[in-house]
Amino acid sequence: MKWNLPERKITWAELWRMEPFRISFMLRSVYDTLPSPSNLHQWGLIEEPSCKLCGERGTMAHLLSGCKVALTQGRYRWWHDKVLKHLAEILDIERRKKRPSTTEAKQIRFVREGDTGHATNSQQHFILDKGSEWNMRANIGKKLVFPDGVHTTLRPDIVVWSQSSKMIVAIELTVPWEERCEEAYQRKKEKYTELMTTCRERGWKAWLFPVEVGCRGFPAQSVWRMLQAMGIVGKARKTAVRQRYGIAEMI
Template structure:
């Protein structure tokens, strides 16, 4: 049997030749996808935060169903948090939902539909109005909407990362508490908790 010989290569290394024939690498362009109805994100140099203005800001939270929406528009709706400046005529409504992670998009759309008319009325009365529908999954995974809201409000960098982590942990603790109390007749916290 004769030994098989490979193709003759005139003394050149085939690996070097193969590398030479490759086209030069180019940077891959990233495509930024934008949700329907959103305008996208500003670059860092153009970015302005909602709370940047040095005016007096007020805040109300819907604790024990006692939130009364600011006087700019009469309504019976109660977002979880409302931040507003009377002098600037600016208002921010934040609605938090803690759904099963797979249902975050559905929760986002449901809350958007619920509060869109209210925000439109605010704008018709001369207010700048923002609505943030936030979803933190019941197993502790904050949706991208949380990151965007904190960024828009001016909470950036390490503070934003910490806030998102704390929101996730709070949702997970609350879900765990509800699970442990699932058979109780009353879900009110006891004195020792």
């Protein structure tokens, strides 16, 4: 295993609720025992291990995230947008919540002798708590237009911004082969770094979150970090990630 991803824990209760085909796909895809052309050839069941779309070797990695013909035909885009839609729904709920007023007097928190005084969730500073009147656009089904103030041809998958507070958050989702999550993160970070610099030069506070959900349903650490920064923590964050497992597997 060369995955640099958080461990996925499945309870017995979750296993009992899962459809048999989901359990089968999860296990067989992780251990690469699905009937891909490459495996069928290795098992002596077909003569050629080629992908039927492009002619390259039909490994699991190729079929799920590496076929250029499938990419051109939009097959991966449909897969990507299913995960993106779920992510956008979670963020849209969070950005609509009433945020605590920044002008409210801060309460003094007393710490017992010997206590380290770690900050609780209520004391943490999340991005959405820093601004007001948040808007959101997601690049689903149509081309996203970047908010006024910064002209660019780049289109992040999700943009959350506050015009009054001059704050903007760009989120770019990739659904790669799990072993390539780190590579995808660095590639998307480099792609949008200049745009974020331009936003800051024009007076915006800007955050960039490249996030990856593996094509076999395993979210990278970047997903957890982004949800945490946006204020989705604790049980809500675990539920959001667990739901994303199922969406990525079933598509």
